[in-house]
Amino acid sequence: MKHFSAPGTEIYWDQAIYEREMATIYGSAWLFVGHDTMIPNAGDFITNYMGNDPVIVVRDRSNAPRVYLNRCRHRGNKVCLHDSGSTKSFRCSYHGWTYGLGGELAAVPLLDKAYDADFPRDELGLVSAARVTTYHGMIFATWSADGPSLDDYLGEDLRWYLETFVFDDPEGLEVLPGRHRYVVPGNWKMLSENFGGDMYHFASTHASIVMLGRAGQADRIQANNDLRGADTTFYSVECKGDRNIPHGLVQLTCGTGTNTAELSQAATISPDAVAWVRARHERRRRLLGDRPSEAVAFHTGTIWPNLSMNGFGAAFYARTFLQWQPRGPEETDAWQWAFVEKSAPPEVKERMAFVLTQRQSAAGLVAPDDMDNFQRMHDVLHTARAGKLAFNYDLGAKGEASLIPGLPGTVMEAVSERYHRSFYEYWDSVMDESRR
Ligand code: FES
Ligand SMILES: [Fe+2]
Incomplete structure (x- = not known):
């Protein structure tokens, strides 16, 4: 066996190391976010975390599980405040931006009166996980578009x-x-x-x-x-x-x-x-x-x-x-x-x-x-x-x-x-x- 050199114990307490873990390990791994039986019907959702990032796991209208960063694109408020539930959309409690089950920015208060015509509404949907896959009912997601498939990862x-x-x-x-x-x-x-x-x-x-x-x-x-x-x-x-x-x-x-x-x-x-x-x-x-x-x-x-x-x-x-x-x-x-x-x-x-x-x-x-x-x-x-x-x-x-x-x-x-x-x-x- 090649000699194993144990890591220093700062890996259990150092804030900078922790933040790098969140960005790299949790930024690239396939992470469990929920199970099919937690969101059986379209519109059913739960909230979870991918590392320290809060996420919404919701079944969309085509019955596919979708995973979004739980953060409003306007000023960063959480758009979903519940552990679980069923909904047609997610309406931010701060200024009322509203997102559809597909993550799209569906409604913006005063859109016509107060924003320019070229306001990039299409680019301001909820941030989506790069990949979402289900394995025997277990829903996994990753922020990384590259890397192994879930099958290879496991x-x-x-x-x-x-x-x-x-x-x-x-x-x-x-x-x-x-x-x-x-x-x-x-x-x-x-x-x-x-x-x-x-x-x-x-x-x-x-x-x-x-x-x-x-x-x-x-x-x-x-x-x-x-x-x-x-x-x-x-x-x-x-x-x-x-x-x-x-x-x-x-x-x-x-x-x-x-x-x-x-x-x-x-x-x-x-x-x-x-x-x-x-x-x-x-x-x-x-x-x-x-x-x-x-x-x-x-x-x-x-x-x-x-x-x-x-x-x-x-x-x-x-x-x-x-x-x-x-x-x-x-x-x-x-x-x-x-x-x-x-x-x-x-x-x-x-x-x-x-x-x-x-x-x-x-x-x-x-x-x-x-x-x-x-x-x-x-x-x-x-x-x-x-x-x-x-x-x-x-x-x-x-x-x-x-x-x-x-x-x-x-x-x-x-x-x-x-x-x-x-x-x-x-x-x-x-x-x-x-x-x-
Ligand atoms: S922070 Fe969400 S609408 Fe303003
Ligand atoms: Fe134990």
Whole structure:
């Protein structure tokens, strides 16, 4: 392995570095902005962010998702003030410029009386993302007109895992109403790297939930990603997109024990739940084909740069997408949506939402443990002496070979910091380009 030189810790607090990240990393990446089921009909919209730029995601009259900078072309007011809704147009609250669903400047108060005839109204529509693409209902956008397609950006390896374990339901995923939002006192990269490759922290950071399991309380923790048979083995997976874009998956589960345990749990819910779980296992077996492993799920992951996933490790855990919204170098707004498989019976969907809320939520049994760490890390991040000490990323997976060659990506020991190293090497290469 070539020597990895850890970046200085100023990348977690320096304002100038943060601003360059927003312009370069977030200016060129494909970024998640929403899901088809959040805006099912023409005129439906949500608001989101691409880096620190606020955007409107709206379904236009031809039913295509469009993504616009949420900024009036007159004097810069936000033109959409709501998290979600349905509309025929966006009217700015300041002077009343009004934009259509196609982003065009549709109406200007006093246009005929107070503006010259050559007022360039056609050039003053909302600024649109350069490209918008939907992948299994997930809407992604980028400010960059060049660069890889979304398929190449994700890469064939990651797409295989997503299509086998995330988007495998024949009816697709649907978002549950609402979302969790909470402020994390930490830099966005800490959250992305944690979800994309850090199984090392689980036993220590989340010791309380592990202890509850050992104390015989596992049935009270409706957290069946803990379900495992004696034959279960965990791995991590590194998947590279175009130009080494790093994506990471944690807790790839191989072995038949999880399927058996899921069926027993389904039996405590309803006969429909048992039938649904059986169909799900059968579908997965077909998708896996003759791959040389008993892979059944992965639990957590990160798609570069700031979209993480959680809850894919078990049938009864709501499928969760978490977006780490940068709010300056030392603060991140966590946005978290719960999805369920459309084909699941209602009682299973209810269980999924419950399990998620109990674990990965602002007041759950798992998420607050992580946030406490990030708070403490930032307390000593750039004090006089601590600010000069680099972090360490030397753990594990020094060989290049995949442990299960028949599976896509590089399958490695569950506990490793190989993904972290790829994450910062890629980060450095993008930031480096911007310095030239
Ligand atoms: S700022 Fe929007 S109309 Fe003036
Ligand atoms: Fe954690």
